[in-house]
Amino acid sequence: xxxxxxxxxxxxxxxxxxxxxxxxxxxxxxxxxxxxxxxxxxxxxxxxxxxxxxxxxxxxxxxxxxxxxxxxxxxxxxxxxxxxxxxxxxx
Numbered sequence: 001x002x003x004x005x006x007x008x009x010x011x012x013x014x015x016x017x018x019x020x021x022x023x024x025x026x027x028x029x030x031x032x033x034x035x036x037x038x039x040x041x042x043x044x045x046x047x048x049x050x051x052x053x054x055x056x057x058x059x060x061x062x063x064x065x066x067x068x069x070x071x072x073x074x075x076x077x078x079x080x081x082x083x084x085x086x087x088x089x090x091x
Contacts, residue, residue, distance in 0.1 A: 013052065022060070036080065063081065
């Protein structure tokens with residue numbers, strides 16, 4: 001069976017999520033991608049890809065609640081990522 005374009009996109013995004021460069025973000029984004037990307041359609045993949053384009057330190061500050069999330073990055077995928085982070089930490 002041949003991969004569809006969306007399957008290829010999911011794999012590329014998963015690869016990027018595991019190679020952020022900041023180890024804590026590699027673990028958070030990569031683990032999240034492993035768990036969620038398979039179920040995402042184009043709209044969710046767009047949002048996730050947008051988050052991958054934001055510098056690590058900014059996303060990390062949002063995840064730990066250090067800075068508020070700007071309106072242009074708010075969305076269901078980031079909400080899931082924030083919830084995933086705390087669930088992954090046992091909180």
